[in-house]
Amino acid sequence: MIHSFSFPYIRFPAVPTPAFPARNFVDRPALETRIEYQGTIFPLSFFSIIDSGADSCVFPSLVGEQIGIDIKTGLSEGTMGVAGSGITYYHSIKVWISIQGNWYHFDCFAGFMDEMDQFGMGLLGHHGFFSLFDSVTLDSKKKIVELKIDIP
């Protein structure tokens, strides 16, 4: 049976820039997330952006360090993405996501990147997140995310 979950985008504050001098906020498809490593869970939720352009899930190195991950011992790859270019180190973690007030989790080989630290946000990408669902729809007009998943 196909189950559908819908939830609104989140409006975050933004700093005007020379390119966009009137911009004071940005609307993003995002979920509250928590991450867990070997039984230790990060004590706070934080937002992660549902990023159809991200191949994998990536989180700030600082968040990983706080739950005991020795970030730079992970398998690495050079990456270029929304946070710029750098080295992403991968570790096996559990990712918790809150959808409509309910918490769900999935195992994930997730990346950690120093360049994400200044944002305090994660990215939910294809490997790990999008691959869970039959479809992920980002309706940028209505500002609604719809996730569909087939649960036998």
Added chain:
Amino acid sequence: MTREAESANVIDLSTLLKPYKGKWVILSEDKSRVLYSADTMEDAIRESEKFRDHPILVRVPDENTAHLL
């Protein structure tokens, strides 16, 4: 369609967080209140033990923060 109508569905944190440029903020689970603000993530995490449920950590951008595309 007006801009207001287009964005009627969003959960708006921009007004609540606007005074906290450059800070690490802990939001209440229902996203209605700022529980604490700090200059560093580590400070915010130390303070998080005081709060129940699932408070939310947010880094509010300032002029020195790159824009996340």
